[in-house]
Amino acid sequence: MTPNTARRNEASRRAVLTAAFDLLQEVDYAKLSIEGIAARAGVGKQTIYRWWPSKGAVLFDAFLMLSEGAGGEPPMLPDTGDLEADLVLVLRATVDELNDPRFEPPMRALSTEIAHDPELAAAYAERLDGPLREAKRQRLRSAQQAGQLAQGLDLEVAVDMIWGPVLNRWLQRTGPLTTEYTDLVVTTALNGLRPRGSSS
Amino acid sequence: MTPNTARRNEASRRAVLTAAFDLLQEVDYAKLSIEGIAARAGVGKQTIYRWWPSKGAVLFDAFLMLSEGAGGEPPMLPDTGDLEADLVLVLRATVDELNDPRFEPPMRALSTEIAHDPELAAAYAERLDGPLREAKRQRLRSAQQAGQLAQGLDLEVAVDMIWGPVLNRWLQRTGPLTTEYTDLVVTTALNGLRPRGSSS
Structure with a gap:
């Protein structure tokens, strides 16, 4: 050539x-x-x-091209030391992107292709979602090392607990994606559904 | 006629x-x-x-016909008084259904149609998902009244916190849907990501 x-x-x-x-x-x-x-x-x-x-x-x-256009650096989540504030910020940005009329149709299309095509899902997991998930785990790991998260916590489940409800609500249209909702998801995931004792 | x-x-x-x-x-x-x-x-x-x-x-x-075939009674979640055990049971049954080769293709198809079609999503929310979500909220409400869940808990977010990660993992194929995973989702949602104090 x-x-x-x-x-x-x-x-x-x-x-x-x-x-x-x-x-x-x-x-x-x-x-x-x-x-x-x-x-x-x-x-x-x-x-x-x-x-x-x-x-x-x-x-x-097309999505790969966009993510390469972002500079080629591996993604990183903000780490100010305040996990709750950092997660709130990141989820608000996610919601802005999911609600953006320029991105929403192609992202819905990619998500539903993945739902029906295991090979595409594997490529997505490796090349697009993988580095992002690693950045999420890394942020949680840093909080765990600082004693802000439970020691025995499974970080895969923890990532799903924060992003899963938001992505599912968006894709299945079970309710509006507002920052009110995502802020509440962060607090509820961190605190859990059970009452907290007075010492924690 | x-x-x-x-x-x-x-x-x-x-x-x-x-x-x-x-x-x-x-x-x-x-x-x-x-x-x-x-x-x-x-x-x-x-x-x-x-x-x-x-x-x-x-x-x-076709899904409406199946759900009507189930007897026409509104759905209910088991309530033995042990919330964690009841949720583990229900999520295991959900996973069995999602992994069932007879149900998986039509359920994936319906889910992805909903992702692209707001009108279908509204019909689904009203006639199929609505009664099921009400049953989930009802089970959580009963636990909340028994003091097993935090008083200020938003039950919509709580439902999403338990079922969202599972449905998202299934639809987006981010990992295998095992009972190990769902059991861990239940425990993690109930306890939260933060460490629990010794008094709770």
Whole structure:
């Protein structure tokens, strides 16, 4: 491959990924077609079929491109020493993103593709969700070392306890995603459902 | 409508709902077509288009038919007085159902339709999930009245704290749904992530 061909391929690849993301502002994911993406990107549909096995794979790569655009640094959660305040901040930012009309349709589409496609779920877990989960565990580990979290706590379950309710409410539309709700999730996860004794 | 027509319509309706459910054992939901359902049910596809606006609506009615088949009583959670044991039992049963190869494909399909369709989500919330959520809140309310849960606890958040992580792990495939996991979710939700003082 000559340098020129490589550059043209990379430009086409980016055009396809951007087109897929943009089109989801206009059409439902179920109606998004490879033909439509090709037309918007100005490439032949054979180009898309050659590089991606499915429209779910295109969408996944579009998210990868976005996360690489963020600088390539591994994600990190804020650590001010105040776990509750840090979690409140992070969950509020998550909710802003989930409610953002530019991101919501593609994120819903990716989430539901993952629900039906174990291979895509594995790629997502490894390349997109994995580094983020590690950042969440790391923040909780630091709090645990500071004695702010229970010693025997399972950090995987702890991550699910904070983010699971929010993601589930968003995806299943069981209620509005407000900062009131996420703040309450943080407090309730930290304190637990049982009454706290006066000494704690 | 004569009694005979009504009876034939009801038989056709049930044939369509059963066919949709059964076909999901064989084809992906994305590939499930109204034509395919009509052929399996032995009805014309115009019959289906007349009664349902979409295949998501067919699927929803199939679940309604199943829940009506359960006897028409409102659902209730076990209440032995031991909240932790009751929740462990219920979540284990939930996991058995989510992992059941007969139920998993249609339940994934319904969940992802809900993610993309606010109207279907509203119907689901009212007719299927609503009564179940009320049963969950009721079990927690009874524990709260017995002093086993914190007095200021928001019961909506509490329900999400127990079921949200499990449903999210299942739908997003972030890990295996085992009874080990669900048991740990129950304990962690009840105790919270923070250390418990010696008095509680």
